[in-house]
Amino acid sequence: MALIKNGRLTADRWHLYEDDAPLQPDIPAIVSLARFKAERDALLRAHADLGVRLEPGETPDAIADDLDRLSVIALNFPSFTDGRAYSYARLLRERHGYKGEVRAVGNVLRDQYLFMARAGFDAFEVKEGESAEAFLAATKAVTNAYQRATDTRRPIWELRGAQPAIAAAAE
Amino acid sequence: MYRYDEFDATFVHERVEQFRDQVARRLSGELTEEEFKPLRLMNGLYLQLHAYMLRVAIPYGTLSGTQMRRLAHIARTYDKGFGHFTTRQNIQYNWPTLEDAPRILEELAEVEMHAIQTSGNCIRNTTADPYAGAIKDEVEDPRIASEVIRQWSSLHPEFSFLPRKFKIAVTGTTHDRAAVKVHDIGLVIKRNAAGEVGFEVLVGGGQGRTPMIAKTIRDFLPKQYLLSYLEAILRVYNMLGRRDNKYKARIKILVHETGIEELSRLVEAEWESLSRETTVDLPRAEYERIAAYFEPPDLAPAEASSAAFEAAQQEDRDFRHWVRTNVKEHKVDGYAVVDISLKPIGGVPGDATADQMDLVADLAERYSQDELRVTHGQNLVLAHVAKDDLHALFKELAGAGLATANSRLVSDIIACPGLDYCALANARSIPIAQDISRRFDSLDRQFDIGPLEIKISGCINACGHHHVGHIGILGVDRKGTEYYQLTLGGRADENAAIGKILGPAFDADGVVDAVETIVDTYLEERRGPDETFLDAVERLGFQPFKDRLYPQKQAAA
Numbered sequence: 237m238a239l240i241k242n243g244r245l246t247a248d249r250w251h252l253y254e255d256d257a258p259l260q261p262d263i264p265a266i267v268s269l270a271r272f273k274a275e276r277d278a279l280l281r282a283h284a285d286l287g288v289r290l291e292p293g294e295t296p297d298a299i300a301d302d303l304d305r306l307s308v309i310a311l312n313f314p315s316f317t318d319g320r321a322y323s324y325a326r327l328l329r330e331r332h333g334y335k336g337e338v339r340a341v342g343n344v345l346r347d348q349y350l351f352m353a354r355a356g357f358d359a360f361e362v363k364e365g366e367s368a369e370a371f372l373a374a375t376k377a378v379t380n381a382y383q384r385a386t387d388t389r390r391p392i393w394e395l396r397g398a399q400p401a402i403a404a405a406a407e
Numbered sequence: 408m409y410r411y412d413e414f415d416a417t418f419v420h421e422r423v424e425q426f427r428d429q430v431a432r433r434l435s436g437e438l439t440e441e442e443f444k445p446l447r448l449m450n451g452l453y454l455q456l457h458a459y460m461l462r463v464a465i466p467y468g469t470l471s472g473t474q475m476r477r478l479a480h481i482a483r484t485y486d487k488g489f490g491h492f493t494t495r496q497n498i499q500y501n502w503p504t505l506e507d508a509p510r511i512l513e514e515l516a517e518v519e520m521h522a523i524q525t526s527g528n529c530i531r532n533t534t535a536d537p538y539a540g541a542i543k544d545e546v547e548d549p550r551i552a553s554e555v556i557r558q559w560s561s562l563h564p565e566f567s568f569l570p571r572k573f574k575i576a577v578t579g580t581t582h583d584r585a586a587v588k589v590h591d592i593g594l595v596i597k598r599n600a601a602g603e604v605g606f607e608v609l610v611g612g613g614q615g616r617t618p619m620i621a622k623t624i625r626d627f628l629p630k631q632y633l634l635s636y637l638e639a640i641l642r643v644y645n646m647l648g649r650r651d652n653k654y655k656a657r658i659k660i661l662v663h664e665t666g667i668e669e670l671s672r673l674v675e676a677e678w679e680s681l682s683r684e685t686t687v688d689l690p691r692a693e694y695e696r697i698a699a700y701f702e703p704p705d706l707a708p709a710e711a712s713s714a715a716f717e718a719a720q721q722e723d724r725d726f727r728h729w730v731r732t733n734v735k736e737h738k739v740d741g742y743a744v745v746d747i748s749l750k751p752i753g754g755v756p757g758d759a760t761a762d763q764m765d766l767v768a769d770l771a772e773r774y775s776q777d778e779l780r781v782t783h784g785q786n787l788v789l790a791h792v793a794k795d796d797l798h799a800l801f802k803e804l805a806g807a808g809l810a811t812a813n814s815r816l817v818s819d820i821i822a823c824p825g826l827d828y829c830a831l832a833n834a835r836s837i838p839i840a841q842d843i844s845r846r847f848d849s850l851d852r853q854f855d856i857g858p859l860e861i862k863i864s865g866c867i868n869a870c871g872h873h874h875v876g877h878i879g880i881l882g883v884d885r886k887g888t889e890y891y892q893l894t895l896g897g898r899a900d901e902n903a904a905i906g907k908i909l910g911p912a913f914d915a916d917g918v919v920d921a922v923e924t925i926v927d928t929y930l931e932e933r934r935g936p937d938e939t940f941l942d943a944v945e946r947l948g949f950q951p952f953k954d955r956l957y958p959q960k961q962a963a964a
Contacts, residue, residue, distance in 0.1 A: 295646065316445065317528065319568025323645050326565055330684040347429065347446055354564035377425040380414055382558040383634075384685055385565065392414045392558070393693040 238366055241337070241359040243375075245368045248361075250287060250308060252341075259283070266310050269294045272302075280305055289341065292320040296328045303334050311357070313342035322355040329356035329386045349374040356386035408469050408778055409554050409700040411519045418561070419516045422523055426450050427509035434506065449567070451525030452508055455830050461500045461508060462525040463515060467535035467553035467577070468496030468781040470520075472768040475779055477518045479764035485511050490764065492749060492757040494821060494872060495574070496534050496781040497525055501828055523561055528569045530560035530641070534576045536584045537782040540703055541790040543738045546596045547604055548701045549577035549585070552633060555689060555697055559634050566641045570648035571656035573641070574613075581901060586783055588612045588621045588903035589875055591658045592640065597627070605629045610640060610670070611662030614869035618905045619659040622667040624674060631694070632678075635687040639678035643670070704776040704791055709741025712794075719798035726801050728850060729812040734797065741794055745775070747787040747804060748811040748819065752848045753841050756822045757785030766807050774800050784860075785821055786814070816853040817861060817926065818844040821872050825865030825882065826889070832865035834882025834889035835915070839863055842919045847926075856926055859940045862897075875899035877941055878925060879906040880918060891918035895925070895952065896944050909949060910957050921956055928955045 239248040252266045259265055264285035272279060272288045279286055280302075287308030288299055299306065309328055311321035321340070328334040339359035340352050349360065353375050360371070384391045411419070426446075433443040440454075447453075451462035463478070470478075478498055482490045485507045486500040493499055503511060515521055524531055533556045535549040536542075556575055560566070566573070576590040587593025593609035606628045612621030628636050640658075647665070649655045662670055681687065689697075720727040735744040747767065749757050759767075767787060771779045774796045775789035782788055792800060804810040813819045820843060823829065825836030840863055847853055862876030866883075873879035879894035890912035897906025913921045926940075932951050933943045944952075 292650070317568055318650055319528075319566070320646055320650075322565045322568065323642050331680060345442070351562070351564040351567055377428075378418060378421045378562060380418060381564070382418070382561050383563055384687060392418070393689050395414065396412070396696070397690060397692060 237361045238364055239339075239359060240362055240366070240368060240371050243368060243372055246359075250285075252289065252310070264307070266308055269298055272299070276302070287337075287339075290321075290324060292318045296324050296332055296334075300332055303328075303332055303336070306336060308337040308339055308359075309334065310339040310341045313340060313344060316343040316345050316348060322351065325352070325356040326386050346370060346374050350377060354381065354385040354387045354389065408471060409466075409550075409697065415519070415558075416516075419519070419521045419523075422450075422521065422562075423509060423512045423516050426512060430505060430509050445527070447508075448527045449524070449529070450508075450512065451522035452505075453526060453830075455501070455828055456826075457828070458502050459505055459508070460828070461503045461511060461522060462493070463498050463500070463520060463522050464525050464532045465497050465520075465781050466557050467533055467539070467550045468537055468783075469535075469539075469550060470779050470781070471518075472772040472777050472779070474518045474520055475764050475768035475771065477514060477520070479761040479768065481511055481514060482764065483761040489758055489760045491755075491824065492759065492781050492785050492787070494783050494785060494823075494870065495525075495532055496537070496783055497532055498781070499824075501824075526572075527567070528571050528573075529567045530556075530563065530569075530573045530575065533557055533560075534574070534585055534590075534783055536578045536580065537780040537788045538584060538735065538744050538790060539579060539780075540701060541737055541742075541744050542580065543736065544581070545579040545738070546598055547579050547630075548698075549579040549594075549596060551694070551698045551701050552577050552594060552596065552606070552630075554700075555633065555694065556637065558697075559637070559687075566645060569641070569645055570650045571653065571658075573644075573658070575637075583899075583901040583903075584782075586872075586875065586899040586903070588901075589614055589618070589872075589899060590621065592637070593621045594633075599627045603629060606633060608636065608640075611659040611667070612903070613657050613659040614872060614874045615657065616654055616867045616869075617657075617659065617663075618869065618874040619663065620903050620905065621659075622662060624667060624671050631688055631691065632682075634689060635682050636674075636678055638687045639674050639681055642681070643673050643677050647673075703739075704778075706739050706742055706776075706791060707793075709739075709793055709795070711740040713741065716794040716797055723798065723801075725805070725810070725812070726798055728854075729801055729810055730797065731854075732812045732816060733810075733814040737791065739791075743792050743794055743797060745789040745792050745797070745800065746782075746814040747789065747809050748813055749786050749809075750813055750819050750844065751808050751811045752818060753845045755837050756820050756840050759787075763807050763809060766803065767809070770800060770803060784815075784819065786819070812850060813853060815858050815860065817847045817856050817859045818853060820844060820861045820863060821876070822863040823865050823871035825863075825871075829865060829870075831868055832882065833867075833884035834865045834891065836863045836865040836871055836880075836882060839880060839882070839891065839915065839918060843922055846919055846923055855936070856930065857936065857939055859926070860898075861922065872899065873897070874905045875903060876906060877944075878922060880922075883912060885912075889915050891915065893918070893921060893925070893956075895949060896941065898941060907949070910953055924955050925952055928952050 266287035289310040595607040609621035733746040780788035822836040822840040826832040863880040864871035864873040875897040894906030
């Protein structure tokens with residue numbers, strides 16, 4: 237797996253632990269929600285860098301109170317067709333004000349990058365061999381968006397509203 | 408009608424280029440069919456029994472002469488010279504090649520059209536009353552809200568991988584011609600006690616293998632909150648809708664299993680939260696910018712009754728019949744709404760040839776403010792025709808086989824493509840529709856029968872809307888033989904109801920006889936010509952029909 241973060245291919249310093257694997261304290265760790273719940277206090281004590289992975293059906297509400305102590309929330313796509321994590325990503329950013337990394341893991345395909353980036357994901361575990369160029373091209377394939385989401389794009393209706401002002405300034 | 412500005416045009420052109428790249432990756436082998444499938448489906452390209460099928464969006468069923476002419480050109484150039492208008496007011500081409508698909512989409516983009524979200528588990532083409540803007544008692548043209556929804560839902564980053572497809576329909580009058588109660592969301596534009604315009608919001612209607620009538624989730628939503636409220640419903644559905652079984656994934660099942668009260672509570676809470684967090688709703692100026700495109704056309708004043716029109720009806724019997732069935736009252740004196748039937752006797756429901764499309768484009772330009780509608784009943788509409796022009800229009804339509812006088816009569820049948828085209832079908836639909844239509848070819852007999860809607864689906868997915876047919880026909884497969892199950896009493900209007908199964912199924916020959924038996928029973932049992940088929944079924948119940956259809960059972964009992 238390769239990691240694209242903020243549009244660049246990045247070395248992934250995080251390790252995703254299976255629930256029964258012993259944790260090494262010096263490696264940034266991503267654990268399942270079940271493990272986080274079961275070992276919460278010990279995990280937070282032992283790991284300065286801790287992340288939680290949510291499966292579809294596990295909403296951000298489950299970790300809402302601990303978000304300021306978590307550096308990564310990984311949202312799993314067991315299949316690209318399961319779109320629940322798009323809502324979870326928006327909720328993390330917009331409802332919970334989460335500023336850490338929201339990472340897409342699992343069945344993450346090129347033609348979903350744009351949707352994911354707009355929904356608040358900033359890190360993507362992608363197929364080995366995927367390039368940053370392809371990632372950027374995919375997220376720029378459609379310049380403007382009709383609706384406001386979590387990214388910085390201004391919706392088309394807002395750009396339209398701004399148009400007369402620009403035209404007036406040009407005159 | 409709505410016209411693209413530079414933002415709309417750029418958006419659609421970029422989407423074409425994106426798809427061109429995806430097709431190139433497929434053709435080069437970089438993408439497997441499995442990987443390509445979700446991509447092509449996001450652009451309306453299906454792989455059917457014999458070939459690819461491309462479904463082109465006709466937003467809320469409205470298009471210009473230029474756009475219709477382009478659809479004709481595509482039919483002629485990339486298909487076998489015809490297209491098929493669907494129950495979602497779209498058009499399907501049954502024989503395009505994969506290589507041609509990007510070029511077709513480019514040709515569509517040139518006339519402000521696309522195939523975005525005509526398939527896939529996303530928000531599909533929003534449908535609306537085909538008489539929008541032309542009939543009396545309309546609170547607001549439903550196409551305004553439909554266009555607002557079209558833009559908001561296009562490539563929505565959160566709602567492109569829903570549990571299942573999602574269909575929205577809008578009507579601006581209390582008499583519902585948009586079947587809003589069998590949609591995932593139905594919107595009825597209304598005024599509240601204070602005279603403000605808003606929506607009654609219904610949710611959870613649908614057909615398929617578990618047909619359900621939509622329930623009201625909010626009695627009055629002020630107009631300015633349309634998109635934020637839809638966003639709240641969609642978010643709740645996206646997170647809670649079932650994904651374990653595709654047949655239980657539509658929002659109707661969520662409504663059913665959660666209960667409308669609880670779901671309403673969840674949606675209202677979500678709406679309140681998201682309204683604090685973000686701005687989804689359009690500013691008033693943008694709503695009005697879109698609304699301005701749907702201003703009523705500037706129709707020259709005319710007398711309510713036209714002497715030429717009356718005289719032509721006296722002289723031309725066929726014209727008189729056509730006026731009786733296919734011409735409806737317009738809100739402006741001296742004008743009429745015209746149904747163009749795509750149901751010639753023995754024809755394929757909803758099919759039109761390229762030449763017919765070209766002609767209709769011309770007629771729209773000359774007689775109806777350069778605007779056409781596609782109906783969910785698979786017909787076309789010219790919405791603003793001067794009564795003085797009706798006879799000339801009729802003669803031109805008749806010359807092209809487009810003047811069948813059967814709007815809402817027994818031969819005006821909805822049918823899905825069925826086993827002749829569709830990979831999902833269990834049985835053929837089109838030949839059954841053709842046989843029934845031929846059986847009832849006598850116009851006098853059709854007039855005598857009165858309004859009667861027959862709807863035929865070739866499988867349980869119910870694309871032919873059989874659940875809401877006055878007589879519904881469902882094709883099933885039994886050990887390799889096609890059988891047809893009959894339902895009675897369904898309807899898709901403001902009193903929407905799901906039809907109920909009458910009894911054992913019939914084979915392909917028997918089903919046409921059975922329909923005729925049902926009709927004959929109605930004619931014999933009705934109180935008079937004023938008692939419609941549906942009224943008679945309601946009064947009589949199923950027994951008289953069963954007695955006639957299944958006499959051997961009676962004998963055995």
